Amino acid sequence: MTEGITHNAQKDVELIRTTTSICPECVKHIMAEIYVDPETNWVMMRKTCEDHGEFKDKLSSNAEDYKWQQKFTTEIGSTVNISTKPEYTVSGIKKSNKGCPYDCGLCTNHKSAPNICLIDVTNRCNLTCPICFANASAKGYVVEPTFEELVQIMKHFRSMKPIPAVLLQLSGGEPTMRGDLPEIIRKGKELGFTEIMVTTNGVRFGKSPELIKKCMDAGMNAIYLQFDATDAPEVWKKMRGVNLWPLKKKVIENCRKIGFHGIVLVPVIAKGVNDHQIGPILDYAKENCDIVSGIIFQPVSLTGRISFEELMDIRYTTSDLKEAINSHTNHAITQFYPIAMSAKMTKLLAWFDDMPAFSMTSHQDCGFCTIMIVNNNNEWESIEKYFDVVGIMRWSNKVWDMIQDKKIPKPTELLKGFDLGNIASKIGKFVDDITKIGYRNLIKAYYFAGAAKFIKSPTKILTSKIYQSFARLIMAPNFNTAANFLHTRNLLISSMHFQDAYNFDLDRVCRCLVHYGVIDPDDSSKVREVPFCAMNTLHRPIIERQLAIAGRTAKKPEVIQAEIDELLKTIEG
Numbered sequence: 328m329t330e331g332i333t334h335n336a337q338k339d340v341e342l343i344r345t346t347t348s349i350c351p352e353c354v355k356h357i358m359a360e361i362y363v364d365p366e367t368n369w370v371m372m373r374k375t376c377e378d379h380g381e382f383k384d385k386l387s388s389n390a391e392d393y394k395w396q397q398k399f400t401t402e403i404g405s406t407v408n409i410s411t412k413p414e415y416t417v418s419g420i421k422k423s424n425k426g427c428p429y430d431c432g433l434c435t436n437h438k439s440a441p442n443i444c445l446i447d448v449t450n451r452c453n454l455t456c457p458i459c460f461a462n463a464s465a466k467g468y469v470v471e472p473t474f475e476e477l478v479q480i481m482k483h484f485r486s487m488k489p490i491p492a493v494l495l496q497l498s499g500g501e502p503t504m505r506g507d508l509p510e511i512i513r514k515g516k517e518l519g520f521t522e523i524m525v526t527t528n529g530v531r532f533g534k535s536p537e538l539i540k541k542c543m544d545a546g547m548n549a550i551y552l553q554f555d556a557t558d559a560p561e562v563w564k565k566m567r568g569v570n571l572w573p574l575k576k577k578v579i580e581n582c583r584k585i586g587f588h589g590i591v592l593v594p595v596i597a598k599g600v601n602d603h604q605i606g607p608i609l610d611y612a613k614e615n616c617d618i619v620s621g622i623i624f625q626p627v628s629l630t631g632r633i634s635f636e637e638l639m640d641i642r643y644t645t646s647d648l649k650e651a652i653n654s655h656t657n658h659a660i661t662q663f664y665p666i667a668m669s670a671k672m673t674k675l676l677a678w679f680d681d682m683p684a685f686s687m688t689s690h691q692d693c694g695f696c697t698i699m700i701v702n703n704n705n706e707w708e709s710i711e712k713y714f715d716v717v718g719i720m721r722w723s724n725k726v727w728d729m730i731q732d733k734k735i736p737k738p739t740e741l742l743k744g745f746d747l748g749n750i751a752s753k754i755g756k757f758v759d760d761i762t763k764i765g766y767r768n769l770i771k772a773y774y775f776a777g778a779a780k781f782i783k784s785p786t787k788i789l790t791s792k793i794y795q796s797f798a799r800l801i802m803a804p805n806f807n808t809a810a811n812f813l814h815t816r817n818l819l820i821s822s823m824h825f826q827d828a829y830n831f832d833l834d835r836v837c838r839c840l841v842h843y844g845v846i847d848p849d850d851s852s853k854v855r856e857v858p859f860c861a862m863n864t865l866h867r868p869i870i871e872r873q874l875a876i877a878g879r880t881a882k883k884p885e886v887i888q889a890e891i892d893e894l895l896k897t898i899e900g
Contacts, residue, residue, distance in 0.1 A: 621819030
């Protein structure tokens with residue numbers, strides 16, 4: 328049963344929306360209000376448990392930006408008339424009995440198909456990070472699916488209808504602890520995952536470029552590299568127990584040596600610990616943008632009993648992150664966009680490639696993304712300086728809606744009033760005469776003709792590599808050109824703000840796009856599929872204890888610490 332809000336609402340408080348949350352102590356359902364605090368102008372969540380009292384948390388320190396992001400994706404059409412609600416998996420979809428988030432498995436409450444199949448291939452690790460929620464050495468037991476069980480989990484996600492997961496993320500623990508990691512990657516490719524990512528601390532990749540090469544040859548597309556700081560030994564020791572800076576540089580060096588260009592830096596940001604490292608991390612990505620394609624910042628999630636005063640002191644939100652990024656880059660970013668802005672564009676690019684589609688129909692609060700340009704003077708610039716981003720997204724949404732309605736475009740009408748000189752007339756004639764070519768190619772040409780209008784200085788296509796990379800994307804729109812766009816001094820800057828019990832929002836959970844897959848402890852013939860924040864806030868300790876390998880214990884923390892100390896000596900030397 329969901330409890331009500333028992334506090335007295337202030338008349339001068341601006342209420343943005345209501346949602347269902349959980350009590351941080353008993354984890355029962357409680358209603359929550361999201362409102363603007365009149366004294367601080369912060370966006371806050373407040374909720375009251377009958378047994379444990381009132382709880383409040385900060386969601387944003389920028390009320391205007393928060394309110395804008397609530398409406399933006401609807402206003403430009405990205406999240407209008409689009410549904411990815413799962414209807415079938417080979418393991419079945421559970422009826423909701425206790426309600427979200429207690430019935431995860433996947434249950435009928437979930438509204439968005441996952442983009443990412445996330446598998447902890449082991450909970451073993453070669454570090455003893457103080458901030459980790461999946462640390463085997465701290466728990467004492469080992470959870471490690473067999474190869475056959477991993478295949479079963481992958482098949483479950485690929486069986487989902489109407490839209491199966493197309494991205495596979497192998498995590499842990501530390502996934503490189505498994506000797507069969509290349510075989511796992513190869514199997515993922517065979518089963519149809521178009522992008523395979525390995526989330527790693529980099530210890531083994533730093534030690535062995537050969538392992539990187541094996542994983543790359545097997546089909547690894549991206550390395551999600553834990554990257555909490557640059558040259559800041561004390562920060563590394565606080566967050567990871569040891570100074571990993573020499574090791575991180577070695578991973579970058581090894582990837583460059585073998586020609587691997589898919590590194591994404593993943594910093595966990597903890598207020599007062601490493602938030603001062605946001606600028607240096609940005610600069611490091613810029614200096615190494617030949618192989619680093621982006622940064623995904625993750626404000627740290629909180630656990631344990633915390634007073635309101637302590638919570639306000641340590642809570643770091645995406646709004647704080649946006650401010651820090653812009654402060655360092657001289658306000659180069661004019662707008663941070665909700666991830667769901669691209670919900671239809673990703674489907675459009677997949678359709679152009681005749682590849683499995685996916686759609687980022689996440690909640691507006693789950694994260695943001697943008698692209699920053701590194702110009703020829705090695706300076707940060709906004710993508711909006713070069714392109715009308717909102718215009719391109721509106722156009723992509725319009726074209727996708729046309730495809731859904733099976734409409735035939737009239738390209739020459741589109742080009743009226745748009746002066747491309749001889750090029751325009753040739754494109755118009757070509758597309759008007761395209762009856763012998765398939766509908767897909769017709770729409771590609773139509774999309775190019777329309778998207779070209781949103782390049783702010785089209786004549787620079789002849790001289791600027793930045794413009795040329797974008798021109799290739801809109802002239803041949805597909806996932807390969809989109810990926811190449813991020814390998815030409817254009818950096819993805821993004822954030823995923825994962826939830827904890829204090830800011831838990833069921834509206835977000837039921838639209839989660841990152842789902843863990845585990846063998847169902849109650850029926851090994853089935854797979855349980857659990858949204859990321861629900862897994863780490865509620866389900867992980869219960870599921871892992873049930874799946875722990877009998878008679879097998881994890882290495883002691885002091886043993887792991889001694890091993891990593893010895894390894895770092897060889898790298899520093």
